[in-house]
Structure formats: structure tokens, C-alpha cells
Amino acid sequence: MAKKTSTASIERLCSLYRALIELEGQSDSRVSSSKLGKLLGIAPHNIRKDINSLGEQGETGAGYDVGRLKTALEKKLGLDHTRRVAVVGLGRLGRAVLEHEQLAESGFDIVAGFDSNINRLETIRTDVRLYHADEISSVVRKEEIDLGIVTVPSKAAQETADRLIRGGVTGIVNFSPKVIVSGRSEVTVSNIDLVGRLRFLTAREKMTFEYLS
Amino acid sequence: MAKKTSTASIERLCSLYRALIELEGQSDSRVSSSKLGKLLGIAPHNIRKDINSLGEQGETGAGYDVGRLKTALEKKLGLDHTRRVAVVGLGRLGRAVLEHEQLAESGFDIVAGFDSNINRLETIRTDVRLYHADEISSVVRKEEIDLGIVTVPSKAAQETADRLIRGGVTGIVNFSPKVIVSGRSEVTVSNIDLVGRLRFLTAREKMTFEYLS
DNA sequence: ACCTGTGAATAGTTTCACAGCT
DNA sequence: AGCTGTGAAACTATTCACAGGT
Numbered sequence: 001m002a003k004k005t006s007t008a009s010i011e012r013l014c015s016l017y018r019a020l021i022e023l024e025g026q027s028d029s030r031v032s033s034s035k036l037g038k039l040l041g042i043a044p045h046n047i048r049k050d051i052n053s054l055g056e057q058g059e060t061g062a063g064y065d066v067g068r069l070k071t072a073l074e075k076k077l078g079l080d081h082t083r084r085v086a087v088v089g090l091g092r093l094g095r096a097v098l099e100h101e102q103l104a105e106s107g108f109d110i111v112a113g114f115d116s117n118i119n120r121l122e123t124i125r126t127d128v129r130l131y132h133a134d135e136i137s138s139v140v141r142k143e144e145i146d147l148g149i150v151t152v153p154s155k156a157a158q159e160t161a162d163r164l165i166r167g168g169v170t171g172i173v174n175f176s177p178k179v180i181v182s183g184r185s186e187v188t189v190s191n192i193d194l195v196g197r198l199r200f201l202t203a204r205e206k207m208t209f210e211y212l213s
Numbered sequence: 214m215a216k217k218t219s220t221a222s223i224e225r226l227c228s229l230y231r232a233l234i235e236l237e238g239q240s241d242s243r244v245s246s247s248k249l250g251k252l253l254g255i256a257p258h259n260i261r262k263d264i265n266s267l268g269e270q271g272e273t274g275a276g277y278d279v280g281r282l283k284t285a286l287e288k289k290l291g292l293d294h295t296r297r298v299a300v301v302g303l304g305r306l307g308r309a310v311l312e313h314e315q316l317a318e319s320g321f322d323i324v325a326g327f328d329s330n331i332n333r334l335e336t337i338r339t340d341v342r343l344y345h346a347d348e349i350s351s352v353v354r355k356e357e358i359d360l361g362i363v364t365v366p367s368k369a370a371q372e373t374a375d376r377l378i379r380g381g382v383t384g385i386v387n388f389s390p391k392v393i394v395s396g397r398s399e400v401t402v403s404n405i406d407l408v409g410r411l412r413f414l415t416a417r418e419k420m421t422f423e424y425l426s
Numbered sequence: 427a428c429c430t431g432t433g434a435a436t437a438g439t440t441t442c443a444c445a446g447c448t
Numbered sequence: 449a450g451c452t453g454t455g456a457a458a459c460t461a462t463t464c465a466c467a468g469g470t
Contacts, residue, residue, distance in 0.1 A: 005420045006439075014412045015392055022391075032451065041394045045441060052453060061447035062451050078419030079412060092312060096305035097407070102390065106408045147414055149407075171414030173407065177315065178235075179228055181254045188417045190410045194310070194362075194386065195319045197403045199227045199292060201360055201384030204401045206291030207218045219461075245429065258463055265431060274469035275429050429470075436463070447452080 009050050013077060015040050016047065020070040030063040082107045084145045086169075088136065088160050089152035090115040090124060093175060097149055098128055111143055116156070133160070140167025147171045154178035161189070222263050226290060228253050229260065233283040243276035295320045297358045299382075301349065301373050302365035303328040303337060306388060310362055311341055324356055329369070346373070353380025360384045367391035374402070 005013075019039050023031060033051075037044040051064070054076045074080045085108050087097050097103075098113055115121055116133040124130065131139050140148070140163075148164040150157055150172060157176040164172055165187050174180045177193040218226075232252050236244055246264075250257040264277070267289045287293045298321050300310050310316075311326055328334055329346040337343065344352050353361070353376075361377040363370055363385060370389040377385055378400050387393045390406040 010416050010420060011413060014409055014416060018390060040392055077416035079415060083415055092309035096309045099305060102408055108411050147411055170418040173410045179253055188414050190414060192405045195315055196227055197386045198321050198360055200224060201401050201403060202292060202296055203223050203227060203290035205383040207223060
């Protein structure tokens, strides 16, 4: 297999996939790169490059077929089978994630919840099976969990991630403000701390403003 | 003012700021770029460049002074004053955000919540003032709100964002899966949809695996 | 010995331009 | 007329290398 796909490109392909799901319901069964570009705020050239980079789509001279492209992407991105997900940290945010209907609809089954507070484990009413945080590694392994969502306080974040990784997850979404670094290169971590985002937006405005003056 | 700071660089500076907050409590009052690099998973060269790009820090030959660098960053990134934030969409996730203590601690005051469901507005118990979604623009303007957090269903996302922008926010964090595009260039949008992140992690693993084979 | 600051080199990503298809 | 596919150009970002300081 030839060229590695860049992170940025994978990111765009995922947005693209999302857009295609929406377009699927529409009347028109074809889309052009420029229409997709407008929808996602990406340059059309870029979209063509991305699509083409996953081995050409065989589409020809007048737009892409929405259904076909979607199916192709699904396969290429590995989104054609459900994935098993665990949530660690059952505070307000963690519980909101547990009950997030959209996850299952999109092929991500939450099959386990973890917390270090026994009280919580007994109180929370949910269909998801709950375990103590000490069991993370073994449950992840036994239940063949692919991905972990971390919603614990920052001081527990790295330790939580290490346990998930030891259990064998291939990716982690980290909502805690502490940046998680994955020792192994085959595990990808996506850090999406809210405070960090707000800081970024603030900084962004400041710097843009300064640049103009 | 000379060179515009790149998005990636601002992003790194924000992580850096976070790391400095943590280091501030520690015994050692100095950090080296390599130590910071290890902590954040960034190359030391890169960190030096970033720090230096905001007008040199005056630090000399043996590490940076944690406190001084933090203060400098605070000022440069515009994090030295509190910002006013609104949350739109008071479902499970929105309510979790409303009560997120860390926001206020970090200088982001949530001063308004919005929803289009009157029932919710009456039921939710919180210190934050709640309004109907129709009032977004006027309240944002009157309360001088800087940033918006969007936790509405995807079909309402763009409309919500438009209202926030009309009211005058300078940035939006969008938790909904629908990509929001801001017409005006002075408004930055940060899209952080959970399903999208999980898709990305899935795709990432698949592509890495394929590359190796 | 270990650190920062920074010009130069390298690598990587995006944009352009146009050939070719429908 | 409008579209995709793609090599080449332009641009941006990262990494290197080393001068200079403590």
C-alpha cells in the first residue's frame, strides 16, 4: 500500500462522511466537490484530493454518487461495523455520554461504564453494565472494547488511559483538561477539553485582533 | 505587528498554558522546553519557536521561569480577564456544561442558558439565568456575552450559531455533530462532536493498519 | 552540561492549472 | 458548461544545527 493518509485528511474525510449521511436523504443523488466544499468550509480541490487519495473512487466527470461514495468511505474508514466503547468517569458529563442515543445510532455501542466511586455504581440507573475502575483492564480485554471515553478528573486521567491501553483499546477520547500521552504509537488519543477550547477561542480572537492593528 | 500566529501554534500555546498552571504548584520554579515537550507530546524545538513567536520572553539560558512565562502567556492569549459565556441547548449535555465548576475557576462565567423548550426552562434548577432560544441575539448583546457553547440537536445548530453571531459572540464551541460554518471571519467555530471523534479514531486505526501491511 | 534563540533546511500540505470525461 | 483527476507550484510548518548564554 502506497501513501500514508495524513491526520488532517482523515479528519476531513470524517466530516465528509457525516455530510454524506445528511445528503443521502435528499432528492439529488449526486454531489460535486464544490457543493461539499461549501457545506464543510473546505476548498473543493482539497476534497477531490482527499477522495482520490483513498484509491480512486471510479467516479467520472459529473459529481460523485452520494450513496456509492458514502459506502466507499464507510469501508475505507472502517465505519462499516459497530465498535464497542467504554465510558470511564460517571460524573455529570460521563452520565450524559452514557445516555447519548446518537452513539448507538452511529454504530458505537457503549458496553461498559466505570467509576472509582462505589456509591455511584450502585445509584446510577442505566442499561449499561457498570464496573469499578480497578477492573478497567480486565473488562476491556474480556469485552473486547475498542475505544474509551475518559470523563474523569484531570489527576486521574493518565492513569485511566494507561489502564484502557493495557486492556487493549485502540483509541481514547479524553474530555479531561489534562493532556493524555499514549506511550504506544498504535493508540490514538483525542483530547477535547472544553476549557481548552474556550481558551483557544479567546486566544484566537486576541491574536487576530492584534494582527489587524 | 508582524507575523500572524498560526492556528496550530495558538493551539499549542493553550496546552502549554495549561501545563504551566499545573507546574506552578510544583517545587521547581523553572522548566525547560524539553520537559514541557515531554509533558505535552510536542517537540522541544517547536515549543521554543512558539514561545519565541509571541515576542521573545526575555528568558535567557537555563529554562523558563514558570510563573513569569505563565503570566506572559496569560496576557498574550487574552486569558487575563474573565469571559462571559452562554450555553444553548439544555439537554443532558447542556446541563452538565451549565454545572461544570471548572469553567468558572478558569475564568469563564456562564451567565445565560437557552432552550426552545419552555418546560425545561421552568424545571431546571440552577443559578444561571435561563431564557427562551428566541431571545439569544438580544440577550447576548445586552449581557455582552463573548462565547457560546452549542449543545442543541444538529438540525438546530446552524440557526443557533447564526443567532449567537448576530448577538455578537466572537467564538462558538459546537458539540453538535453538524459542522457549523461562520459566515464572518472574525467568529471562530470549534466543532467537537463526540461521534465524529470516535469515527476519527476508528478511521485512524484502520488507515494505520493498512499502511503497515 | 544544559539551556534558549534563530536562520537554514526539510518535509508536508494546500492551491493551482489544465487535460480528459460526461 | 461543469465536473473530476493529478502533476507541478506555492506555501506553511516542522525539524535541524549551532551560536551564545548561564
